[in-house]
Amino acid sequence: MRALCWEGAGELAVRQVPDPELRNAGDIIVRVRRSATCGADLPLLSGRTPFLAAGDVLGHEFLGEVVEVGAEVRGHRPGDRVVVCAAVACGSCWYCRQGLYASCDNGSPTAARAEAAWGQPTGGCFGHPAALGGFAGSHAEYARVPYADTGAFRVPEPLSDDRAVFASDAAPSGWMGAELGGVRPGDVVAVWGAGAVGQLTAQAARLRGADRVIVIDRHPERLGMAERHAGAETLHFEHTDVPAELRERSGGRGPDVCVEAVGTDAAAGRSLADRFGAGRAERPIAVREAVYTCRKGGTVVVLGTFAGFVDTFPLGAIMQKGLTVHGARQHGQRYIPRLLNMMARDQLATEHLATHRLPLEQGAGGYALFRDRADGCVRTVFTP
Ligand SMILES: NC(=O)c1ccc[n+]([C@@H]2O[C@H](COP(=O)([O-])OP(=O)(O)OC[C@H]3O[C@@H](n4cnc5c(N)ncnc54)[C@H](O)[C@@H]3O)[C@@H](O)[C@H]2O)c1
Ligand SMILES: [Zn+2]
Ligand SMILES: [Zn+2]
Structure with missing residues (x-):
C-alpha cells in the first residue's frame, strides 16, 4: 500500500x-x-x-x-x-x-x-x-x-x-480540557492556542455553560473561526497585553479556568530564559502565562504536548496561588x-x-x- x-x-x-x-x-x-x-x-x-x-x-x-x-x-x-x-x-x-x-x-x-x-x-x-x-x-x-x-x-x-x-x-482532547478544568456555568475560561484542539476546547467550555470563553493566538483566521464556531472572544497575543486583558475581562481576578493548547511550538517567548533556553529544553511559554494569569484557586490544564523538561516553570506561583494543574493525553x-x-x-x-x-x-x-x-x-x- x-x-x-x-x-x-x-x-x-x-x-x-x-x-x-x-x-x-x-x-x-x-x-x-x-x-x-x-x-x-x-x-x-x-x-x-x-x-x-x-x-x-x-x-x-x-x-x-x-x-x-x-x-x-x-x-x-x-x-x-x-x-x-x-x-x-x-x-x-x-x-x-x-x-x-x-x-x-x-x-x-x-x-x-x-x-x-x-x-x-x-x-x-x-x-x-x-x-x-x-x-x-x-x-x-x-x-x-x-x-x-x-x-x-x-x-x-x-x-x-x-x-x-x-x-x-481533537474533539476528545478539547472536551477533556474543559472537563479537567471543571468548567461550570458562569466561569470565565481562557484558552491558549486556536488550533483545532484550542477551538474545540472553547466549544466544549461553551457547551458546559461557561459565561465567557477567551481564545488567544496570533493567526486572525484561526481566531475568526473561534469567534464564529465557538462563540468565543479572542485576543491576538502580539497586539495585546494578554494577562492585563484577561484580568479586565474577569472582574479583575483572572480566568477561573486556563487551558493551554499550544505545546512546544509556542511562539513569542518574551523572557531571556526563553531565548537562551531555545533548543535546550521545551519552552512552556503559554503554560507560564496561564499560571500567572489564572485567578487564585483556579485550574490550569495543559493539553499541549510536552515530552521532557521545561525551563522556568513557575512552581512558586502554583503553590502561592493555590492552583490546580492538570495535564493529560x-x-x-x-x-x-x-x-x-x-x-x-x-x-x-x-x-x-x-x-x-x-x-x-x-x-x-x-x-x-x-x-x-x-x-x-x-x-x-x-x-x-
Ligand atoms: N492532550 C492531548 O491528548 C493532545 C491531543 C492532540 C493535540 N495535543 C497537543 O495540543 C497542542 C495543540 O494542538 P493543535 O493540533 O491544535 O496544534 P496547532 O499547532 O494547530 O495549534 C497551536 C496554536 O498555538 C498557537 N500559539 C503559539 N504560541 C502561542 C502563544 N504563546 N499563545 C497562544 N497561542 C500560541 C499557534 O499560533 C497555533 O495556532 C499541540 O501541542 C498538540 O501536540 C494534545
Ligand atoms: Zn493529535
Ligand atoms: Zn488498559
Whole structure:
C-alpha cells in the first residue's frame, strides 16, 4: 500500500510499504478514508523526537471502513464506518477501568521507553514511533487497529466523514480540557492556542455553560473561526497585553479556568530564559502565562504536548496561588460515543477545521501548509 513516510528532519515522502495484517485476535484492519494532521506531529516532523526512523508512517487522527476483523472482535464487521481513537488502550487494565485510557498499562509495546522517560509506562498512540508504542500511523491506505472493541467507534449514518474524523483526537482532547478544568456555568475560561484542539476546547467550555470563553493566538483566521464556531472572544497575543486583558475581562481576578493548547511550538517567548533556553529544553511559554494569569484557586490544564523538561516553570506561583494543574493525553475512549452523538445532533460542528483536503500524494505539501499555517490552514485532511 502507499503511505506517507517520515524520511528525516522536515522530509516526508509517499512510499510503497507492506500492507498491515491482523496480529492479534482483537485487531481490525481499516481502509483509511480521512486522516488529519495534528499539532503533535510537528515535533515529530522536525526531527526533534528521539527514536523516529526513516520510513515511519505518521498520522493518528483518522476514520475509515473496516475491511478485516480478528477472531475475537465483537463490535465491528467489515463494511462498518469507524472513527478510531488516536490513543491505543487495552480496555481492561486497572487504568482503563478507571477511564484513564491514555495511561493504559498494555497499550504500548515500547513501554520501557516511556518508563525511562516518565517513570511509568503509558498507553500508545498511532503514528508515534517514539515512546508511544511504535504503531504505524494513519496517513496510509490501511491501518491496523489493536484492541478494536475499545478504540474503534461506529459512526452514525448522517454524520459526514469530515465532521466525524475529529472525534478521533481533537474533539476528545478539547472536551477533556474543559472537563479537567471543571468548567461550570458562569466561569470565565481562557484558552491558549486556536488550533483545532484550542477551538474545540472553547466549544466544549461553551457547551458546559461557561459565561465567557477567551481564545488567544496570533493567526486572525484561526481566531475568526473561534469567534464564529465557538462563540468565543479572542485576543491576538502580539497586539495585546494578554494577562492585563484577561484580568479586565474577569472582574479583575483572572480566568477561573486556563487551558493551554499550544505545546512546544509556542511562539513569542518574551523572557531571556526563553531565548537562551531555545533548543535546550521545551519552552512552556503559554503554560507560564496561564499560571500567572489564572485567578487564585483556579485550574490550569495543559493539553499541549510536552515530552521532557521545561525551563522556568513557575512552581512558586502554583503553590502561592493555590492552583490546580492538570495535564493529560486524551482519554478519548471515554468521550467519543458522546461526542459522536453531539455531532449527529448538530450540537458540535467540526468540519470547518478541515481547511485543506488533499490526496496522500500531496502529503509533504499538506504538512508544509499546516506547519507554516499558510493559506489559513488549520488541519490538512488526507483522503488516501
Ligand atoms: N492532550 C492531548 O491528548 C493532545 C491531543 C492532540 C493535540 N495535543 C497537543 O495540543 C497542542 C495543540 O494542538 P493543535 O493540533 O491544535 O496544534 P496547532 O499547532 O494547530 O495549534 C497551536 C496554536 O498555538 C498557537 N500559539 C503559539 N504560541 C502561542 C502563544 N504563546 N499563545 C497562544 N497561542 C500560541 C499557534 O499560533 C497555533 O495556532 C499541540 O501541542 C498538540 O501536540 C494534545
Ligand atoms: Zn493529535
Ligand atoms: Zn488498559
